[in-house]
Amino acid sequence: MVVADLDCSVGINTLLFVSMVISTVADAQHHNELGCHSMEFQLNDLPRNDFNRLFYSLQQLEHDFHMAIGEAEDNYANNSRLQRKALLKTKPVLDKAVRQVCMALHPRAMIVADLGCSVGANTLLFVSNVINTVADAQHHDELRCHPMELQFFLNDLSGNDFNQVFKSVKQFTKSIAASHPKGVALPPFYISGLPGSYYTRLFPCQSVHLFHSSYCLHWRSQMIKDMDEKMSDINGGNIYIAKSTPPSVVKMFQDQFQKDMSLFLKL
Ligand SMILES: C[S@@+](CC[C@H](N)C(=O)[O-])C[C@H]1O[C@@H](n2cnc3c(N)ncnc32)[C@H](O)[C@@H]1O
The missing domain is CATH 3.40.50.150 (Vaccinia Virus protein VP39)
Known part of the structure; x- marks a missing residue:
């Protein structure tokens, strides 16, 4: 189901509207009034609206x-x-x-x-x-x-x-x-x-x-697990695999890549 909110502006009113639609559908599904639906919300406003916010x-x-x-x-x-x-x-x-x-x-x-x-x-x-x-x-x-x-x-x-x-x-x-x-x-x-x-x-x-998707999928979903400040020092302050990256850290990046890519392909 595609739902459009025209003139959505910023602020909480549009999110209140979204949550009311979701609750209504969830409630109807719970009472078997509806089959299973996924929903897509399209929030519209003029280009000068603060969409970032x-x-x-x-x-x-x-x-x-x-x-x-x-x-x-x-x-x-x-x-x-x-x-x-x-x-x-x-x-x-x-x-x-x-x-x-x-x-x-x-x-x-x-x-x-x-x-x-x-x-x-x-x-x-x-x-x-x-x-x-x-x-x-x-x-x-x-x-x-x-x-x-x-x-x-x-x-x-x-x-x-x-x-x-x-x-x-x-x-x-x-x-x-x-x-x-x-x-x-x-x-x-x-x-x-x-x-x-x-x-x-x-x-x-x-x-x-x-x-x-161009120049994006090499971005990981999160920092490498355990890549705290100390680890980042070991990696020369880099957040990617550099020439000087030790093999143990390369392995961590590879493991994270494998998890992310499998998830991406499954979704
Ligand atoms: C190097 S830019 C590439 C932008 C554009 N595709 C291009 O060719 O110029 C990588 C973009 O991927 C976005 N990005 C990174 N991880 C993402 C994620 N998990 N989901 C959506 N976008 C992501 C970043 O915010 C960034 O804008």
């Missing part, structure tokens, strides 16, 4: 290692050229995956998730690649199906600067329409933010057609 109150992760936020020079938006290069290199793989999903499933609305979207232009480069691929395939009648709509979910940890993401979405929507060749129709698209760790369940079962 709203998302933070939705979910406070114990360890939230998001990227540097704000307008400063060291923020992620200004320091992500390496990651951009990776997106450009993997574009042919993405094109192929998008076409395969369209041709195999013919969805009316294709649901696409970018896990670990961060802020800045990279996640929107991914979004524009998907939109352009679908537009191009529809224009050349490769999909042989009805016109398709696209719904994007941009996911990151709740401390991510979603305010910045939503502000750039507004500009993006204008520029993609302007830069598109005349005569090629763009598919209608919708972009939502989704706070939360991809090491937890983020979507109802079988509701997403395409998952994308």
Whole structure:
């Protein structure tokens, strides 16, 4: 069940609404009035709303290692050229995956998730690649199906600067329409933010057609167990495997990776 709260603002009222819907459904399920439903809430407001505050109150992760936020020079938006290069290199793989999903499933609305979207232009480069691929395939009648709509979910940890993401979405929507060749129709698209760790369940079962994640899955779900200050000294102050990392610490990283990756694949 998808529930939308329009004009959600920040603060407790929208969360009160969410909790009332959850309680009603839980109560009805408890009394066998309903089958088992998973729920997805979409909280809507204008891009200038303080989504950072709203998302933070939705979910406070114990360890939230998001990227540097704000307008400063060291923020992620200004320091992500390496990651951009990776997106450009993997574009042919993405094109192929998008076409395969369209041709195999013919969805009316294709649901696409970018896990670990961060802020800045990279996640929107991914979004524009998907939109352009679908537009191009529809224009050349490769999909042989009805016109398709696209719904994007941009996911990151709740401390991510979603305010910045939503502000750039507004500009993006204008520029993609302007830069598109005349005569090629763009598919209608919708972009939502989704706070939360991809090491937890983020979507109802079988509701997403395409998952994308770039430069993210090497992030662990938590600090390596027992990696206290003393351990961090042993690892030269690094929170990753460096050249000088002792084999015992490498093993700890590997064990944590194995646990995280198995969980991610199971979810
Ligand atoms: C290096 S950035 C990559 C951002 C973007 N995909 C790109 O290509 O530029 C990694 C992002 O992954 C996010 N991240 C790390 N662990 C995460 C988790 N468990 N769930 C969701 N996002 C996570 C971080 O907050 C960060 O924004």
